[in-house]
Amino acid sequence: DGGITQSPKYLFRKEGQNVTLSCEQNLNHDAMYWYRQDPGQGLRLIYYSQIVNDFQKGDIAEGYSVSREKKESFPLTVTSAQKNPTAFYLCASSIGAIRDNEQFFGPGTRLTVL
Amino acid sequence: GENVEQHPSTLSVQEGDSAVIKCTYSDSASNYFPWYKQELGKRPQLIIDIRSNVGEKKDQRIAVTLNKTAKHFSLHITETQPEDSAVYFCAASKRNTDKLIFGTGTRLQVFP
Numbered sequence A: 001d002g003g004i005t006q007s008p009k010y011l012f013r014k015e016g017q018n019v020t021l022s023c024e025q026n027l028n029h030d031a032m033y034w035y036r037q038d039p040g041q042g043l044r045l046i047y048y049s050q051i052v053n054d055f056q057k058g059d060i061a062e063g064y065s066v067s068r069e070k071k072e073s074f075p076l077t078v079t080s081a082q083k084n085p086t087a088f089y090l091c092a093s094s095i096g097a098i099r100d101n102e103q104f105f106g107p108g109t110r111l112t113v114l
Numbered sequence B: 001g002e003n004v005e006q007h008p009s010t011l012s013v014q015e016g017d018s019a020v021i022k023c024t025y026s027d028s029a030s031n032y033f034p035w036y037k038q039e040l041g042k043r044p045q046l047i048i049d050i051r052s053n054v055g056e057k058k059d060q061r062i063a064v065t066l067n068k069t070a071k072h073f074s075l076h077i078t079e080t081q082p083e084d085s086a087v088y089f090c091a092a093s094k095r096n097t098d099k100l101i102f103g104t105g106t107r108l109q110v111f112p
Helices: none
Strands: A004-007 A010-013 A019-025 A031-037 A043-051 A054-057 A064-066 A076-078 A087-094 A109-113 B004-007 B010-014 B019-025 B030-038 B045-051 B056-059 B062-067 B072-077 B086-094 B106-111
Touching (some): A076 A087, B045 B056, B045 B062
Antiparallel strands (some): A004 A019, A087 A109, B004 B019, B086 B106
């Protein structure tokens, strides 16, 4: 767990502003993921990356963007196009493909758009 | 695509009683089923998982059963303790994909 960090823990932004959430891991994991958590809706996948310089859209990618320039970093940008950005955002990583490997989660960032 | 339904959404039990949470999945090709526990304000953590070649797996007070024919799997917690109070999420993933589909969560409260 301690190998995945997210910052900041709480983030406030005005409507219409883009904001970037940080996710770093020192576990040497190939795969990284971003989830959004809303009350009563579980965890929904936004984007995921299996390898450096490659990423795929998840189920709710609209209004979000990511990059994977380094193995240990997978920042998520919440753009002004995201209609309801206030949520709890969780980053996760795994050694490789999910089918055989546990996902480890970061502590999360709670974003509030005013 | 895969869909995972989880029931109940809330569950209250007395300390020492058992708790059962059930999930159903839609894609028969799914072959990996983890369960995560999320305590208030903390990150989800894997507590147990099962693969499609196994019908049951147990780890101390926690067990998971899988019925591939009916496409459902369940989490069983015996001798519940107050520290078991948390939100539990089931998930499913399909062979050769890298995506987990999560259920909507069950809030378990264990009263002393």
